[in-house]
Amino acid sequence: MINNENIACFPQWANYACAFKYICEKGFETKYIIPPPITKKTIELGSKYSPDYVCAPFKYCLGCYIEALEQGANCLMQIYGGCRLNYYGELAEVILKDMGYQFKFFNMADINFKSIKSIVEHFKIINPNFSLVKVAKSIPVMMNIIKTIDKFEDYIRLNVGFEVNEGEFEKTYNEFLQKLNNLKNGKQLKQLKKIYWKKLTNIKVNKPSKIIKVGMIGDYYTVQEPFSNYFMEKELAKFGMEIHRYMNLTNTLIHNKGKERKNVAKKYAKYNLGATANFTVAEAIDFAKNKFDGIIQVKSFGCTPEIDAMPILQNVSKDFNIPILHFSFDSQTSETGVKTRLEAFYDMVEARNKG
C-alpha cells in the first residue's frame, strides 16, 4: 500500500541516487527525495556536526542528511560495511536527533540478514504496509539501473579525455541521468539504455596510438564519490588519459568478487585488511600486471584499512616498477596541493610513456 507519510532519503553517492529512488518509490511505494548535489555547504554542515576525527565519508553523509531533512525527508537510510561504517548509521542518527530533527532511520547494519523476520521488520520502517511482491519486482530493475550507470561510466572514463568536442560526454550523460530520475519501469530503462549507449558510443573521440592508462583505487566512498576526491577522474582525463576503475556498486553489491579479489591480493596481503582494502591491493596488482602507466590511491584521512594497504602498495610498486601516488582527503584539503601533485603525476607518466 502506498505510504504518504514517509519521505525516504539516502546520502548522495556517485550517481546512484536514481537507483535508490526507484526501489523506494516503485518497490516500497514511499516517496523519495534526491538530496541536493554535494557542495561545499554539504561538507561544511557535515564537518560542523561531526566528531573531528571521523572519516570524511561520514561528514559527507551527515551533511547530506541535514540538507535532505531541511527539504522534508523524514526517513533516512544507511548501509553497512566492513569497517567503522557499521557504527556510522547509529552515530549519525544520535547526532541528528540531538540537533532536534525528527525522523525514522533505516539502518542496514541493524538487520540480521539470516532472519526473514528481521529483514521484514526493518523494511517496515520504510513503509509499514510494503508489498513484498512489489519490492521483489523492483530489485532487478534497480540492479539494472546500477549496472547501466557503471557500464556507461566505465566507457566515459576511458574516452572522455579524448573527446573531440569538449563537454559532450558530460552533457549527454547528464541528460541520461535526468531521465533516470523519473524512471517508470524496467522497459523504459531498456529503451533509455539503448538510446544513450548509442549516443555515447557515437561521440567522436581522438585517441593516439600510445595511450596513458591510469588505475584508480581507494576506499569505497572516496574512490566513487567525485566530490570527495576533488573530481580527480575528471582532472586526470583533462590531461588526455584513460582512467580505469574497478570499484563500483556492480562489482561489489551485484557481482561480489570479494573472494576472487582476496585471492589476487594473497601474495601481498595474506590476511583480511578490512573494508575494501583487499580490493585496493588486488586492483593495484591487476593494473600493474596489465602494464598500466600509473596508479592513484585515494582515501579518506584516517581510513585505517587503506592506511594498512599503503606499505603493501609500495611493495607492488617496487615489484612491478609502477608509480603509485597516494592521496588523503579531509574536509580541509587544499585544492592547489592536489592539482600540483596531479600535474606532476601526469608529467611523470607521460615522460615514462615517451621514454
Next chain:
Amino acid sequence: MRGYLGIDIGSISTKGVVIDENNNILASEYLWTEGDPMNAVKRLLKVLEKQLQGKDVNIVSVGTTGSARKLIGAMTNASVVKNEITAHAIGTTTLHPDVRTIFEIGGQDSKIIIIDNGFVVDYAMNTLCAAGTGSFLSSQAHRLGVSVEDFGEIALTSKSPTNIAARCTVFAESDLVHKAQIGHKKEDIIAGLCKAVVTNYINNIGKGKRIQSPIVFQGGVSKNVGVKKAFEDAVGAEVLVDPNGHLMGAFGVAVLAKKSGIEKPFSFDVADIEFKTTGFECPKCANHCEIICVFKDDVLIDSWGNKCDNGAVKIGQ
C-alpha cells in the same frame, strides 16, 4: 641574445633566473615573498633587469612555478606554467644528469623526487603539516636567539646532538624548551633540531622510497650545513648541495620555457604596470566557488576558481 626567464614564487621566497640558450645563468635573484607574490615579482624583475643591463638580452619566453605560478603566469604572460615538482626535477637533472634522489626542503613544504635514467619515477610532498620545513627552523632559531643563517655552522660544532621529538612541530617545540631548561648546550640543541628535521623527513615523505646515490639536496634549507650533515649521517651517503640549489625550481622552469618553443612577448615594464586581483564568491549554487579575477590596468586578463561553466567569467566582460 635570447634569454629565458624562470620565476619560482613560493610561500616564503621568490626566485628568478634568466638563462641563455645553453642553460648558462645570466641573472638570478632570491628575495622574500612577504605574503604579496605580485609585488615580490615586481621587485624581482627590477633586480633582474638591472643585472642584465648592458648584456643585450631579449627575454623571449617566461616560465612560472611555485604556489603562485598561475597568478604570476597571468601577470607575466608566461609560456609555461608548471608545478614545482616537475620544475625541480628538470632543473636538477639538467645540472646533474646522473642524479637519483632529490631532497627538497623549502619554506613550507618539503618533497622527495626519485629519478631513474633521467625520468621522475616517484615523488612525494608533505601534506597537512609543515613540521620540519624552513619556517619551523627559522621560528626555532628565533626562539634560541640565533640567526637562521648561522644555524648550520653552530650545529656542526656540537659533539653530541640532543634528541628532540621530531614527529610534530608542536611537540618538537615543547621538547626543545624542556631540553634547554634542563641544561642542554645550545649547539647540541641546534644540532638536535637539524637531526629532528631530517628524521621527520625520512619518516614521513621519505617513507618507503628507494633513496639511492647520487643525492642532491636543495631548497632554502639546503643552505643549512647542519641539516646537510644530518642527512648524510642518516642515509650513510654523500649529499650534494648545488651552489644554485635554492634557485633550482626557477632554473628548471626557465629550461622548460626554452624547451617549449613557445615564444611570447615579454618586457620588464610589467614591473611598472598595475595589476589587481579581486575575489568573489559565485552565488549561482551552494558550492560558492571562490573566483579570482586578475586585472591588468583595470582590464580583466584571466580568472579561475569556478568548478562549472555557470561560474565562468568571460574575458572582456
